[in-house]
Amino acid sequence: MRQKKKNRKGYTLVELIVVFALTAVFMTAAVMMLGAAMRVFHRVQNLSHAQTVADTLxxxxxxxLSAAVNAPYDSGVPCLISADASRISFVEKHGIPIQIYIKDGLLQFDYQEVKENEVVISQAVDWYYGEEMYMNNRVERLKFTWKQENLVEVEMELKNQLTGYDFLSVRIIECYNLSQNDIETEPGS
Structure with missing residues (x-):
């Protein structure tokens, strides 16, 4: 008589344990790689936002500043960089005195009142971009440096309030209507 073979479909306990162990190893590696990729993604995204904010500012x-004119500011000079280099004062192309500086982590543009024959030609305005535009960044440091001729270097450091990442932006601005003698730094710098 012919014997029937036992059909042994299924897995042994050892095979199942090996499969689960290998699956756990692969899943752990995948999660670690995904975590690292997400950290890189967030870093790049924050740097991109900081770059956008810095470019706009x-x-x-x-x-x-590039169109500043040779008209005396309150100090008697056309363009004055503060002693600590964190503020610049100048007269803009329409004859309105401006100061640029940091206030509460936001870049501030103070347009001052202009009067002619006791008539107010231009109202004083404290102008700045709203907090939403900063995308969780704050201006930590602002530095103006006179370089040569009519060139002013601006360094601006942003810090992301959520991640703590820093971003430094540097730009050289040519003041077309000013000469070397028109840009001064306050004494004490």
């Missing part, structure tokens, strides 16, 4: 400074 720098472009506004460039548009105002």
């Amino acid at each position: 720098m472009e506004h400074m460039v548009s105002e």
Whole structure:
């Protein structure tokens, strides 16, 4: 008589343990790689946001400072960099005195009142971008440095409030209407 073979479909306990162990190893490696990838993604995203914020702020400074005119500011000079280099004062292309500095982590543009024959031609305005534009970044440091001729270097350091990442942006601005003698630094610097 012919014997029937036993059909042994299924897995042994050892085979199942090996499969689960290998699966755990692969899953652990995948999670670790995904975690590292997510950290890199967030770092790049924060740097991208900081770059966008820095570009926007720098472009506004460039548009105002590059067209500064040779008209005396309150100090008697057309363009004055503060002693600690964190503030610059100048007269913009329409004859309005401006100061640029940091206030509460935001870049501040103070347009001062202009009067002619006791008539107010231009109202004083404290202008700045709203907090939403900063995308969780704050301006930590702002430094103006006179370089040569009519060149002013601007360094701006941003810090992300959520991650703590820093971003440094540097730009050289040519003041077209000013000469070397028109840009001064306050004594004490």
